[in-house]
Every structure is written in C-alpha cells, then in structure tokens.
Amino acid sequence: MSSEKHADRHVHASDAYLALQRAREKWEPACAGDSRFTDDDADRSELYEICATKCRIRTQCNAYAERARPPAGIWAGHFYTPLEPRDETA
Numbered sequence: 001m002s003s004e005k006h007a008d009r010h011v012h013a014s015d016a017y018l019a020l021q022r023a024r025e026k027w028e029p030a031c032a033g034d035s036r037f038t039d040d041d042a043d044r045s046e047l048y049e050i051c052a053t054k055c056r057i058r059t060q061c062n063a064y065a066e067r068a069r070p071p072a073g074i075w076a077g078h079f080y081t082p083l084e085p086r087d088e089t090a
C-alpha cells in the first residue's frame, strides 16, 4: 500500500473511530460485559445475531472496522484475524 493510500485510510479510520465513540456515548454496545465476545470458542453465529439484532451502534462499529481493519476480534458480527481478511461466514 502506498503511503498516500495508507494515510487516506488512517484519516477515514480516525473519523470512523470518532463516530463510533460518539455512538458509544449515547448507547451501550450489545457486547458490553458479554464474555462470549472474548471467548474464542463462542458460537459465531450467535454473536453475529446479537450484533445484527441487538446493537444500536452496529453501523458505526462496522464502519470503523472496515476502515481500520483491526488485526483481531469481533466487529459488527464479523471476525477479524491477523493473517486473513474478514471472515464473511459468520
């Protein structure tokens, strides 16, 4: 990736992060305090369902993850890993 593209992605990720933080100030994420979201053995389809149906900030969560491409974790019901692109099968 060129440094120009990297910088552009960074700016957009920063904007998306701020939007996510603002949303978190208004609504509690559905994953807050839910240990299934940090359990490697959790049922992925169940977590996807929670994100899709119970979280009021999913749009902002997804927008941030799409731009920042986090190296790991569950974001808007999608699973990110360090070595692979987003897992679309959840």
Ligand code: SF4
Binding pocket: 029, 030, 031, 032, 050, 051, 055, 056, 057, 058, 061, 062, 074, 075, 076, 077
């Ligand atoms: S959409 Fe994001 S903030 Fe909401 S429950 Fe899922 S992972 Fe948490």
